[in-house]
Amino acid sequence: MEAQRCIDLNADLGEGFGVWRMTDDDAMLKIVTSASIACGFHAGDPETMARCFAAAKANGVTVGAHVAFPDLPGFGRRALPMTPPEIERTVAYQLGAAQALARYADYRISFVKAHGALANLAESDAKIADAIAGAVARVDPALTLLAIARSEQVSAGARAGLRVVEEAFADRAYTEEGRLAPRRDAGAVIEDIAAVVSRVKRMLEAGALLTQGGALLPTPIRSVCVHGDTLQAVAMARALRAALEAEGYSLAPFAPAC
Amino acid sequence: MEAQRCIDLNADLGEGFGVWRMTDDDAMLKIVTSASIACGFHAGDPETMARCFAAAKANGVTVGAHVAFPDLPGFGRRALPMTPPEIERTVAYQLGAAQALARYADYRISFVKAHGALANLAESDAKIADAIAGAVARVDPALTLLAIARSEQVSAGARAGLRVVEEAFADRAYTEEGRLAPRRDAGAVIEDIAAVVSRVKRMLEAGALLTQGGALLPTPIRSVCVHGDTLQAVAMARALRAALEAEGYSLAPFAPAC
Amino acid sequence: MEAQRCIDLNADLGEGFGVWRMTDDDAMLKIVTSASIACGFHAGDPETMARCFAAAKANGVTVGAHVAFPDLPGFGRRALPMTPPEIERTVAYQLGAAQALARYADYRISFVKAHGALANLAESDAKIADAIAGAVARVDPALTLLAIARSEQVSAGARAGLRVVEEAFADRAYTEEGRLAPRRDAGAVIEDIAAVVSRVKRMLEAGALLTQGGALLPTPIRSVCVHGDTLQAVAMARALRAALEAEGYSLAPFAPAC
Amino acid sequence: MEAQRCIDLNADLGEGFGVWRMTDDDAMLKIVTSASIACGFHAGDPETMARCFAAAKANGVTVGAHVAFPDLPGFGRRALPMTPPEIERTVAYQLGAAQALARYADYRISFVKAHGALANLAESDAKIADAIAGAVARVDPALTLLAIARSEQVSAGARAGLRVVEEAFADRAYTEEGRLAPRRDAGAVIEDIAAVVSRVKRMLEAGALLTQGGALLPTPIRSVCVHGDTLQAVAMARALRAALEAEGYSLAPFAPAC
Numbered sequence A, B, C, D: 001m002e003a004q005r006c007i008d009l010n011a012d013l014g015e016g017f018g019v020w021r022m023t024d025d026d027a028m029l030k031i032v033t034s035a036s037i038a039c040g041f042h043a044g045d046p047e048t049m050a051r052c053f054a055a056a057k058a059n060g061v062t063v064g065a066h067v068a069f070p071d072l073p074g075f076g077r078r079a080l081p082m083t084p085p086e087i088e089r090t091v092a093y094q095l096g097a098a099q100a101l102a103r104y105a106d107y108r109i110s111f112v113k114a115h116g117a118l119a120n121l122a123e124s125d126a127k128i129a130d131a132i133a134g135a136v137a138r139v140d141p142a143l144t145l146l147a148i149a150r151s152e153q154v155s156a157g158a159r160a161g162l163r164v165v166e167e168a169f170a171d172r173a174y175t176e177e178g179r180l181a182p183r184r185d186a187g188a189v190i191e192d193i194a195a196v197v198s199r200v201k202r203m204l205e206a207g208a209l210l211t212q213g214g215a216l217l218p219t220p221i222r223s224v225c226v227h228g229d230t231l232q233a234v235a236m237a238r239a240l241r242a243a244l245e246a247e248g249y250s251l252a253p254f255a256p257a258c
Helices: A046-058 A084-104 A116-124 A126-139 A152-159 A193-206 A233-246 B046-058 B084-104 B116-124 B126-139 B152-159 B193-206 B233-246 C046-058 C084-104 C116-124 C126-139 C152-159 C193-206 C233-246 D046-058 D084-104 D116-124 D126-139 D152-159 D193-206 D233-246
Strands: A006-013 A034-038 A062-067 A109-114 A144-148 A163-169 A208-210 A216-218 A221-226 B006-013 B034-038 B062-067 B109-114 B144-148 B164-169 B208-210 B216-218 B221-226 C006-013 C034-038 C062-067 C109-114 C144-148 C163-169 C208-210 C216-218 C221-226 D006-013 D034-038 D062-067 D109-114 D144-148 D163-169 D208-210 D216-218 D221-226
Touching: A006 A233, A034 A046, A034 A109, A046 A062, A046 A084, A046 B084, A062 A084, A084 A109, A084 A126, A084 B046, A084 B084, A084 B126, A109 A116, A109 A126, A116 A126, A116 A144, A116 A152, A126 A144, A126 A152, A126 B084, A144 A152, A152 A163, A193 A208, A193 A216, A193 A221, A193 A233, A221 A233, B006 B233, B034 B046, B034 B109, B046 B062, B046 B084, B062 B084, B084 B109, B084 B126, B109 B116, B109 B126, B116 B126, B116 B144, B116 B152, B126 B144, B126 B152, B144 B152, B152 B164, B193 B208, B193 B216, B193 B221, B193 B233, B221 B233, C006 C233, C034 C046, C034 C109, C046 C062, C046 C084, C046 D084, C062 C084, C084 C109, C084 C126, C084 D046, C084 D084, C084 D126, C109 C116, C109 C126, C116 C126, C116 C144, C116 C152, C126 C144, C126 C152, C126 D084, C144 C152, C152 C163, C193 C208, C193 C216, C193 C221, C193 C233, C221 C233, D006 D163, D006 D233, D034 D046, D034 D109, D046 D062, D046 D084, D062 D084, D084 D109, D084 D126, D109 D116, D109 D126, D116 D126, D116 D144, D116 D152, D126 D144, D126 D152, D144 D152, D152 D163, D193 D208, D193 D216, D193 D221, D193 D233, D221 D233
Parallel strands: A006 A034, A006 A221, A034 A062, A062 A109, A109 A144, A144 A163, A163 A221, B006 B034, B006 B221, B034 B062, B062 B109, B109 B144, B144 B164, B164 B221, C006 C034, C006 C221, C034 C062, C062 C109, C109 C144, C144 C163, C163 C221, D006 D034, D006 D221, D034 D062, D062 D109, D109 D144, D144 D163, D163 D221
Antiparallel strands: A208 A216, B208 B216, C208 C216, D208 D216
């Protein structure tokens, strides 16, 4: 079946602001097929966004808004005390900013993805997942929701009437419940490139998440997320892309169509 | 001529963020016909914006994005060291955020207006005026530019292919060159309500700005700006609206059509 | 007994930054005997601090550092996800900034008080109370800790070897456990001036906190806190001061000595 | 003459905040003899500061407050529109925060140094140089001012009654007037390590700044500044230290005594 052999490779990019920089956007945009661009709340600023959207367009990379808690120092990795309605409006704000900077670069965003602590909360908290999906539906229902596979985000997106695409993380371990193992746990982030490549191939073949215990949890994986903010990000993304192509996968954005 | 008797009354609203508040948005939105809403850079946040857009819709008030330098402490009144391209992208960002929060409130923004030091620089600096107009044209050319009457903003808007509407300030003195007298100058801000009402009537009758020296500088005034952030803002706006109605003016938004 | 008839009246002041303002510092500094000055994290900036310390010195008002979570939009009223060691260093930072601005105004701070969510957490969380007291002890053990009466702050201050002074809140209701009733509860903030005056007199007479149920919880009250950030703050502080003086109390700062 | 053979090597460190990081503080603190620590305005936060002061103490490195314009995105490299009195109070604030975090780490700061655009303005603007020196004198006159050699900072420090130490920059070119060539100019930042080592040796030998044109401008250099925020910062600092030691210089902090 051809459709199964088509996969998207996404990374979180534009993670810098002012003089501060975390991701090598130019290098990564030559490897991935989709990019979630920081919108100024956990990282990103108008300069970074304009630059990333222009470079993504030049490389044929599909782009999305990477929405987060307003927390530059904490990089959006801390759960801030915000209510679901406050989260909804915060997401709307970032989404609009991303749409405008994409249009400024004569481009369009195709999807929205939650970042960091916001994404983690929305894995299992339906109210927060609904807040994110609700913001997207109210601002632009044509956008796809790029969701953590098997999370509450998936059903929230469906409830809001959005197209939902599920992503698996290349280098993050999954619990037996199919949740991302917390970053602070040993083994939660897999650093060995060969191990990462091998587990991604296994997950795509099986159409399932691979848990720490070795179980396979079926889920329709349409995109694989590689990190952009680690020292070996570029090397890992390159290796993964090469391995998938060698395996016969066709790499293409999940949106507008894979 | 009927068309001449139709005028818009605008105020800069949504000037608060978190617990901080400067404008009485609910009261003002019952008086004005257009409102420029702060976008989070000199004031404003997702909560304030969502609330203002919803209230404006309920009151039939046309809304715009009030774009500014990123400077919450200084309220956008300080000229920051930013290049025209940086300004262009900063404006695009704020504009997009306002569009999204308006859509979130099931509404639409119709115009863009520059605030504070950004507006003042764009009175006479064509490059900065072009940066603002350029951002609007690239993000959404259907938006109207609400410009300081007789300023570089007017020609920049025209160069960018935008519809431009010129506004006169109800309570600000004009120099002989038709520039806003700097706030720090004595007499730059007129506080006497009767004086404000009388000068606005005179400017509208003459179709001209009234200078400190008493000269009349012809300009097509389609909107009058009243302040929202002073102690007597509501009283002045109410008095001005009553006086204009008594004079036979029909108050209506300049956009989409007066 | 003379010592019992001596009381301090304190307010939280300097609650503004840049153009934003919440407290009428000049008026309040003519009424209170001690002032906790915001240090730039929930409010305050170098300008506000310098101005407040100079005015406090001119009025003979004793000053302290009002330390808080770093949260200008939320005014320090939201509990941020920070560990006790992070809180300790955040308190040290603010304390040092206050010491320097006081010295800049040729004055000295005499005490430290926690604000908002930080103070509320430290009412019952010993680890957070220890973090605050620990920061004070490490930076300047000669400073007094102004603590919520009967809270964990009192014992934490003692553990850290600090002089501790307990304060009662003039207009805040207490639960039967002697905790501040949460602001969101009905009746938690008492707005009737006469009621406030009468309950303060009763608490001072009894040397006890007065609970919502009418119980008296003995505690050595050395200072009474009036709010500075409400519409009637000045009127209430003035009424309370007059009533206490009429009652024969001598108003004087608790530090260096009452 | 022994005193001439004694030199201080300083670097600007603690340049990070939250998750963002620019300097390898641990490596640099094993090489330099003095460190200017960012105070939270262009970089730095309570965590970074506490960590740096503790590590500096452990390595016997003398520390100072590195004060700057409040501009995290711009890293303090943009001249902000602030008056000299505002600058004075901003410096006082940062200085106090640094003093407190140093005491928190059971250490003391010995000096103050201006960073980025603030330092550049204070090279030739006497009012701004006086504002910086004035803040130091009012907050703690026992602190040394680490000044750009031959700049207005030197005379401002003297006017304020401070001990002043002049520093030469290892990798920055000087104009014929003895000013730092602007960073944007070609050749303003010298990247070749051998060239840097050789010019530093020449400046120390001559007791003079070496201009781009080859002139020597006499000045009592007591400290040499190496950058901490470049890719080769550690390599350059190490090479310079080794070369100076090989040349017979004794490396020691300029404060409290060389």
